[in-house]
Amino acid sequence: MSVTRRYHAPVWDEPVVLELGAPGRRGFVPPAPWSDDADDAPLLPESLLRTAPPELPELAEYEARRHYLHLAQETLGMMGISLFGTCTMKHNPSVNEAVVARPEVAAVHPRQDPSTYQGLLGIVHALGEGLKNLSGMDAFSFQPGGGADAAFLHVCVTRAYHASRGELAQRRQIVTTAQAHPCNPATAAAAGFEVVTLPVEEDGYPSLEALKAAIGPQTAALMVNNPDDMGIYNPHVKEWVEAVHEVGGLCFYDHANFNGVMTRVQAAALGFDACMFMLHKTFGVPKGGGGPAVGAYGCSAELARFLPGPVIAEVDGAFVLEEPEQGVGRVREYLGNVHQLVKAYSWLRAMGTDGLREAADLSVLANNYMEQRILRVPGVTRSLPGLGDPRLEMTRFSMAEITAETGVTAVDVQNRMSDFGIDAMWLSHEPWIVPEPFTPEAGEMWSKEDIDTWIDVLAHVLDEARTDPELVRTAPHRQVVAKIDPSGLDDPDRWATTWRAYVRKHGTRAARGGVTA
Amino acid sequence: MNQVHPYMANSAAGSRAAMMSALGIDDVESLFDQIPADHRAGVTTDVPGIVSEAALRRELDRRLRGTVSTQTHLSFLGGGYWNHYVPSLCDEVAARPEIATSVWGTPSSDHGRNQIWFEFSSQLGALLDTEFVGLPVYSWGCATGHALRMAARLTDRDVVLVPDTVDPERRRVIDTYCGSPDLPGSITVREIPVDPATGTLDLEALRGLVDDRVAAVYVETPNAWGVVEHEVQAAVELAHSVGAEAVVSVDPTSLGVLRPPGSFGADIVVGSIQPLGIPLNAGGGVGGFIATRDDERYARQFPTLQVSAAPTTRPGELAFGMTLFEQSSYGSRELAKDWTGNSVYLWAVRAAVYMTLLGPQGFADLGTTLVRNVRAAAALIAEVPGVTVRHADRAFKELVVDFTATSLTVAEIDAALLARGILGGHDLTGSHAALDGCALYCITEIHTEDDVRELVDALKEICA
Known part of the structure; x- marks a missing residue:
């Protein structure tokens, strides 16, 4: 994978599942009761019974499968390169x-x-x-x-x-x-x-x-x-x-x-x-x-x-x-x-003692290899730059110089890197003791070429930040959806953790001229 | 290490050498200079690796050979952990590597997974009749523990009332969450007695227990004896009469049939997501939920992460981002609402698929099948001489079966059933004063009449 690889995330414009289906369709039919005395008196008092059916989708099985496979495809995860620091991205063997x-x-x-x-x-x-x-x-x-x-x-x-x-x-x-x-x-x-x-x-x-x-x-x-x-x-x-x-x-x-x-x-x-x-x-x-x-x-x-x-x-x-x-x-x-x-x-x-030793060696080696290359990217500094010892399995960097110069933040860079198939890097847990932090971790799995590609993309995006900051600030451009507008996420009048709350506060998407099933 | 390992690309000599050369080192050991010599301690025992998947697979298969499971044996085990059918699509979607290996991502690049999370909350909210639903927590007991702590913060009170029927496994989690009286912020747990005649809450006793120190009244329906609480609304009203929160636990598989908790005044709703398409996994299938009405007062007490729909910079498009992140432990450390972290979010994916597959009619049918099967099973089991079934007229999918009139202990009966290829109900002895010599039998939609007749025949032999 290189910076010049043509990448675009899959886009299905997939509706929310509650916008799909049609009345009466079934995706799964539970077994009928083996004692089917349907004419008998109710087995539960009327006052305990549900009166209106739950507002769940009604889809045929293939529609449900297609919907969730579309959503799986609309997830980058580790399908590209993910150097998500503090979480130690590993190979997850299929045999397991x-x-x-x-x-x-x-x-x-x-x-x-x-x-x-x-x-x-x-x-x-x-x-x-x-x-x-x-x-x-x-x-x-x-x-x-x-x-x-x-x-x-x-x-x-x-x-x-x-x-x-x-x-x-x-x-x-x-x-x-x-x-x-x-x-x-x-x-x-x-x-x-x-x-x-x-x-x-x-x-x-x-x-x-x-x-x-x-x-x-x-x-x-x-x-x-x-x-x-x-x-x-x-x-x-x-x-x-x-x-x-x-x-x-x-x-x-x-x-x-x-x-x-x-x-x-x-x-x-x-x-x-x-x-x-x-x-x-x-x-x-x-x-x-x-x-x-x-x-x-x-x-x-x-x-x-x-x-x-x-x-x-x-x-x-x-x-x-x-x-x-x-x-x-x-x-x-x-x-x-x-x-x-x-x-x-x-x-x-599968690893054994020797494998664990090798994994530790490779993860620290890869981090130090990555660090010396990343520190050659203009505008990137190391947290506590005065310390001499090699860092262990990860290094925390700062792009504060870039931000001061261009207004492009570490979050913007995360978004823009995803346009190249790179999953978000980790920034920092609270509190942020360095400004505009980012914390890649190579681990033992990723190849040298993947690490090089990751750094190439970072360098490319930081160069874009200087030459075309708007391009980075408005990223992503080749992802499943555009940049989220987070302004309503903490506003009780606008947040919606369920579709019903969303429709109550914002109306259906069809009513607003948005996507329909 | 001479062996190139399939899990480590750079274990091939060339990559390793290229990185070392770029660093100008000839030994990686120099990169570990930070670690003082007197901190160095290797492993106690060297263990060889099994690098070949073929050999590794044989080792795992050998170890697992002969394992008894709910598939090799006819099983009636339940007790908050139920053997429902898991539709194949749940397995297929949860196994997709895009989802199974994802870590955090951005709202744009992991959009699909975030949308599934939103659909989990949306569909669960539809079942519960609640509009604010968090991402799942570790387990049902953990959900209850968090909910009781939410209630304590909301009311600034420090007593919670919990039915004495609550399963001991779950009750121990609740007690842990309620803290130690030697430290600030602890919550006192008092028990609401059950009426042994009905298996439901003793409302008169509850009336005597509620006062202005009570932060929450906790009710489970169906309860841990499998009994549907007929007076759950009265319990909710008693909580409200003293300004306490009503924390109600429900079984999602019941909600195609039973009234949803949002419709009878429950303030905080909790329960297990395990029955929604999640395999048993020897205890690894647990997961809990917390839900409330969409009211800022409650939302601002959630300890969980939750996703909200939000617009993007492209008109008409929706994305899904974290709401109220700042109050989580990621945002506020020791000032957070409890804590969160990795949870069971892959189980939210399974549950979302399950709820979509069933739809409104599937849940109605499932609930009907469960109630009818358990009632019919009760009648058959009661045919066994010396065996009685309690509270069958209020059962949902589990039965308290009383063996005290036989001369056998539940342990002896279960051992005899196991010898006949049956996993009998789990022993309730010691879990409540009224339950010595009783077992909890779970009958779900997967059981046939023949299955129950096989059990009954075996019990007749054993108890004869």
Whole structure:
């Protein structure tokens, strides 16, 4: 793929499904009742019955299929090049999808007796062993349905741990950093803790002195990522952990950016009490546009008794489900996203230790290769440009000079790059500590040619920003739809999360002369 | 590593060498200088990779061989997790790599997926009779937990009333979300007793429980015993009488037949999307929804992400973008309304396809089949000597089957059924004082009369 490749997104001008179909059509007919006493008295009181049918579409099966296939085609996803930083875009092997579609995974009911699905439990158990091997942790829970849910589990474990020692009422604070993912402070606050956020200092991370000044007998836990989303590794993190332990707090390692340090760093060896891996990022599980995901939560033997049930244990060669004695209950029902655990296990087996090492090497190599090329693009700077060390698996850049010069923003550039089949790059989580940020992450999957193309497109678009800024500001021009007008998205008189609300506020599209079915 | 790996393009020597040459390095190790020597720790055990897909597939298939499932066995398991038919189109659309591998995108380039999300919310809203619907959350229990927290914020109160029938698995999630009394912002959960005679809420008891500390009254219909709450509107009105929010949980498969919650005053509606075309996945098929009327007061408390239709710069064209993003944890960190993150958005795609396929008549037919099948099954199961079926006259698709008059425990009966190729209902013993010796049997549209007769014959043998 090169800048000069002719690309245009598929355009079907596809109506909203509620604009399609005709009265009486059917897409699926449920089985008739086998006891069809239609003449009998109603089986439910009249007052409980629905009086008007739901306003759902009425489509024949082929129309439904065509509609959704059009919408699939109108989704770029990873069909071009996607270097979406902080999310570690990976190859999602087809074999894994084929395996989990089998009834041995898809049709297992979570309330079946564990003796009936030992193979599946064995896979989950083996995945846990694999993650223990990578982290040095003693136990894993797969119940959390994403990274944020694993952070929530950690704050629940933190509550239970301090409550068990009679100290919860005193330990009210959770300490994190400005570069930690927003889910860390958000889950801490939701669980009832006060949040202390340490600002980033000149070395790219908060100083040890700042941490020491912020902790004390009121500290419940520390929640940090490392390296952060700028690719900067905090070399003092061991001292951080020791300092927090000294005042009686727990330490949680958000391993969102594990890809660059796989097989080189173990959370337990650094002293952490708990960690989290995102299997939908680092371990090859597809992202699904936002889940089903897994935040695999690992912890020390001391904290294992607080894990939510059910946890899988091996007893006399059989896998059983156990309820930890002081467990936090549940953060979500059942075992977790088991089909995604099978995919992660498969990915880990396919890679092996050597493959993981290679993936870490390649992702850091590719990032540094990309960085030296991107920094040659006029108007692009690196976050904290004075720091000398090579960044790890990603680098955060800024195009603030371009914006100052041309008015073209990072969002405009995202939109224009999509005209070349490039999926949006990540900008930055809140807070933005560099202006007009962008954060590509190469990972180990993408070829050198793809990375070169991506950079070529970026350079081309930034050149356009100078020569024809209007072209970039009004982008995209070759996408499914034109640039969204976001001005009404937060306006209660205009927002519409459902078609019925849309029609009530704006009328039908046909009435406005728009597209009709 | 000498092995070129299919998952890593640059594991081929040339690409790797070209990048190293551009950087002027002859060893990638120099790129890791940031990590201090005393932080370095390799894996404990080296594990070889299975690079060939053929060998990997055999390893996975070997491990899974012999697994019992709801397809190898006749299953009556339910309990908030139901064995409905999954139309093939749900599988086909959700498997499309454009959608399955998408991550975030822009409203223009991932337009198709965003439109499907909007269609999920639109169709679910039509079933529920609510106009504001968020993207799904992790599970039904998580949806309830968030809804109760929304109610607490809306009312500035700290007590919620929850039926004592709520499934223990879900109840534990609710308790986790309601926090610890040792920390600020926690919510006290009090139980509304059920009338064991009817299996429905004891309204007199509820009347005695509501007061001006109550943020929410939570009602499930059908409830965890499979019983349709006949007096759900009265419960909603009792909540409103003290200024509390009515949080109502419904089963979407019932809403072609049963009154939608938006029509009887429910303020926050929650439930599971699992029955809408999502496979069981050994527990990985869960997903929850949160919906309200389109009222700013409620909308501004949503913890979820949600898509809104919006115009584009091209006249007449619609796009779909995030609304109220700023109040999410992405926008506001610790000041957010709870938190969000990766959820189960691919399940929203399945559910959207499912609702389109069924349409209004499909939901009406489905609901009718479920009610008629469960009532007929109740009559057949009651023929087994010593076995009684409770509350069958109010059942929707699940039955409490009482085995206490047999000399057997539910565990013994389920083991005997399993030996006959049947997954019996799950054991309710210990879940409620009234349920020792009882099991919950789920009958859906996929069951035939022969299936239930096979169960009944087996039970007659076992209980004889």
